[in-house]
Amino acid sequence: xRALEQIDAWPAATAAVAVVAPDGVVARRxxxxxxxxxxxxxxxxxxxxxxxxxxxxxxxxxxxxxxxGAAVRHLLAHASGLPFEGDEPIGRPGERRIxxxxxxxxxxxxxxxxxxxxxxxxxxxxxxxxxxxxxVELRGRPSEGLHGALGDLARFxxxxxxxxxxxxxxxxxxxxxxxxxxxxxxxxIGRQDPNDWGLGFELxxxxxxxxxGSRNSPRTFGHFGGAGTFLWVDPxxxxxxxxxxxxxxxxxxxxxxxxxxxxxxxxxx
Numbered sequence: 001x002r003a004l005e006q007i008d009a010w011p012a013a014t015a016a017v018a019v020v021a022p023d024g025v026v027a028r029r030x031x032x033x034x035x036x037x038x039x040x041x042x043x044x045x046x047x048x049x050x051x052x053x054x055x056x057x058x059x060x061x062x063x064x065x066x067x068x069g070a071a072v073r074h075l076l077a078h079a080s081g082l083p084f085e086g087d088e089p090i091g092r093p094g095e096r097r098i099x100x101x102x103x104x105x106x107x108x109x110x111x112x113x114x115x116x117x118x119x120x121x122x123x124x125x126x127x128x129x130x131x132x133x134x135x136v137e138l139r140g141r142p143s144e145g146l147h148g149a150l151g152d153l154a155r156f157x158x159x160x161x162x163x164x165x166x167x168x169x170x171x172x173x174x175x176x177x178x179x180x181x182x183x184x185x186x187x188x189i190g191r192q193d194p195n196d197w198g199l200g201f202e203l204x205x206x207x208x209x210x211x212x213g214s215r216n217s218p219r220t221f222g223h224f225g226g227a228g229t230f231l232w233v234d235p236x237x238x239x240x241x242x243x244x245x246x247x248x249x250x251x252x253x254x255x256x257x258x259x260x261x262x263x264x265x266x267x268x269x
Contacts, residue, residue, distance in 0.1 A: 085100075131159055241260070
């Protein structure tokens with residue numbers, strides 16, 4: 001796919017991308033097996049583990065979690081009132097979209113307590129092993145600690161196009177707006193009104209500017225990470241795009257990622 005040649009001009013020393021369809025990878029460029037830090041893309045898999053746990057009855061999305069008045073659903077949707085980092089709430093649950101690493105770390109702690117095992121072990125048993133993602137390892141916090149290779153991130157993108165670990169209805173609920181109309185800041189991009197999120201999945205909807213392309217449908221969902229990484233899934237185009245780099249997210253990414261998305265979607269038309 002010629003669109004992927006764009007990554008050759010990126011300032012990263014290592015960059016790898018894969019275009020994914022429901023039946024697997026259709027194009028890739030860059031090293032497929034190099035293990036890199038995923039940063040906040042980790043949250044997608046932490047959220048997915050929480051959805052598996054909810055279906056298994058390990059936890060309930062409506063049970064109290066985090067600050068008083070908040071539930072698991074608030075933590076997943078960045079609506080608990082917790083700050084980016086820190087334990088002291090800076091808002092009331094359900095009033096603003098406040099992106100929170102702390103909220104996802106608490107979510108990991110809750111899953112671990114309910115399952116009576118370390119969160120990394122639950123994640124491995126619930127998501128990594130069933131999807132056969134051998135390179136992926138949690139080396140730190142549930143909010144940002146995963147490391148892995150492009151091939152395994154692409155495989156997870158395939159799962160999000162055609163779920164096997166959770167019911168399609170569960171994923172559909174997780175990729176719809178939770179607590180509609182909340183204003184907030186999309187980290188690294190700026191204030192969004194509304195700043196729509198699902199259950200762990202950032203939603204494109206009508207956001208401008210955005211890190212995906214102008215050709216991406218409003219139903220596009222995913223996440224990007226501070227390590228120059230991302231995974232988006234466009235259910236209307238029936239494709240996903242996975243990206244790993246070794247260059248921290250900065251202005252280069254906002255200049256490079258949307259044109260890549262648009263070129264990929266143009267070629268797939």
